[in-house]
Amino acid sequence: MSESVRSVLFVLGIMVASLAAAMLIPALIDLNAGELQSAGAFLWSAAGCGFLGLAIAMAVNTEKRDLTTRAAFLVTAGSWLVLAIIAALPMRFGGHGLTFIDALFEAISGLTTTGATVVTGLDTRPPGFLMWRAILQWIGGIGIIVTAMAIWPLLGVGGMQLFKLESSDNASEKVLPRAAEIAAAISLIYLSLTLICAMAYAFTGMSGFDAIAHAMTTLATGGYSTRDASLGAFTEGGSDVVAMIFMLMAALPFAAYLMMVRGRPAALWRDPQIRGFVTLVVAAIVAMAAFVVAADIYEPAAGIRTAAFNTISVITGTGYATADFGVWGAPATAAFFVLMFAGGCAGSTTCSVKIFRYQIALLAIRQHIISLAHPRAITPLHYGGRPVPPETVYSVLGFLFAFIAIFTLSSAVLGAIGLDTTTALSGAAATLANVGPGLGDIIGPAGTFQPLPDAAKWVMMANMLIGRLEVLTVLILFTPRFWQS
Template identity: 85%
Template structure:
């Protein structure tokens, strides 16, 4: 067995053992609440996962833990799938009436921070089960930041090489050491934001359990809630205002937070993707607020509040809801469908296409138009004051094409399975963009994905993994040249 294969298995083994250890938290919570079936499932799932994970890690341990490019892709793609399988065990066997399809769907949705759910009756569920869903999203949130900041930039995935941190080695042979350094730094920032968010929620009247669970899913922009009414159950205390602030904070690049801590506060506001993100958010909120108030759906203050919250939630891919915006009318439905494809900044916990790719694509189109009008003119492409290489442009455009192609294909498959047009289109968009709820009566903000046929759930599960892993990370695994020596 080669050293690179050993490294892949070692990393996956450690990850499985770590998530199995995390299962002890909900296990003790459910045991304390008297939910013994759920507690027992968490305990034995923890034991099985911990044993298998450590057995693999110890069995393949090696002093040479460098990653080749191929191995880095395998670790990135394999980790989410393997972790989801083990995370689904206590959901499947904990007496929660979830079959394998639903348990895996819920686990994948949690780890990918999508927030689409097949679980109903959340208000009556055991606390450990609800906390486990929050923990999965919190783990997925920090995991995606590490890969977006440390691994994808070095592998040139989807234009992420634009955000290679200073002093990072361009060689993928040093991916793991660099990732470890970055993970240590951003983990503290991520944890601090989570604790501050929890305290802010508690100040609005949430109990400690709800405050911590929602803080974890807010900072992860995941959207899992402990209540069927989602964030709508806590609007009287003003929790939705807290959620808006932290959803926006989580949508910003964590690399800029690192610069902020190091005494460079201007780095955040000078970032063109941050500027573009806030421009989109403000414009969308204003437009949606004007629409709902003009349509007499709400009084002015309530309309602005509902429009702002749900718009931010959809753009950031968090998936919380305070209202069923599916009944706001066709213009609002169309607007929310388009906003699903926005996303936040690179290196954040958000999902979807992300702002910088639209900016690069627009700059590339403008450069091409100028070159057509003035063939001899030299028009270098620059982004944030830095030159953009042709390889980066190709990577961005390749991502956009692949994203649109997969969305179109998955929507067509969902339609062929028997879903209505609204459910098929919004379901494909919501899962590929990792937004959470879709549109329509079935999977809209007031519904769940539970009524869908199993075949549709498998398609959407694949979409969630592909979307969360920046599309190309998964597609490259299906190319023959990737596996050639």
């Protein structure tokens, strides 16, 4: 067995064992609540998966554990799938009425922080089950930050090389040590913001349990709630205002927070993607609020608040809802569909295309138009005060093309399965962009994905994984050259 394979298996083994240890938290919560079947499923899953993970890690343990580029691709792609299968076990066997496909769908949606759910009756579900869903999203949130900041920039995935924190001559060959350094710093910031968010939720009147669960899913921009009414069940205390603040904070690059902690507070606003994101959010909120007020859907104060919350939730891909915006009319439905493809900043917990890729693509188009008008002119492309090499532009454009192609293909497949046009299009968009709820009567903010046929759920599960792994990370695994020695 090669050192590269041993390194991949070692990392996956440690991840499986760590996820198994996390199962003890919902197990204890359910034991305390007297939910013995659910608690037993968590305990047995923790024991079995913990043993499996540690056995694999010990069997392939080696002193040399540097991940090569190829191994890093395998770890980032394989970890989400393996962990999702492990995470689904206690949901399948805990007496929650979920088939294996539904349990796997819920686990993938949780870990990818999509927030699309097949579960109904959340108000009466065991507390450990609800906390497990929140934990999965919280883990997925920190996981995506670390890979987006430490792994993908070194691999040049989708233009992420723009966001290398530090250069390294051997970065393409040795990924793990740098990732560990970044993970430690970012995890502390992520944990701190989660605790602050939980305290803010508790201040608005949420119970301690609800505050912790919602803080986890807010910072992860995941959107799983403990109530069927989502955040709409807590708006009287002002929890929706807290959610808006922390959804926006989670949509900003955590690298900027790291720089602020290290004495560079101006780094937050100097980032062009942050300025672009803020501009988009403000413009979208103003337009949506003006529409709902002009259409007499809400009074001005309620309209601004409701429009702001749901607009931020969709742009950041969180998936919370305080209203069924599917009944606001065709203009609002079309606007929310477009906003699903926005996303936040690179190095955040958000999803979808992300702002910087649109900015790079527009700069490239502008450069091309100038070159057509002035063939001899030299117009270098700069972003954030730094020159953008051609390979980065190709990476961004390649990502955009692949994203659109997969969205088109998955929409067509969902339509062929039998879904109506609105459900097929919005379902493909919501899962590939990791937004959560779609549009329409079935999977809209007031519905769930449970009624969909199993074939559609498989397509959407694939979309969630592909979208969360920045598309190219998955597609490269299907190229023959990747597997050549």
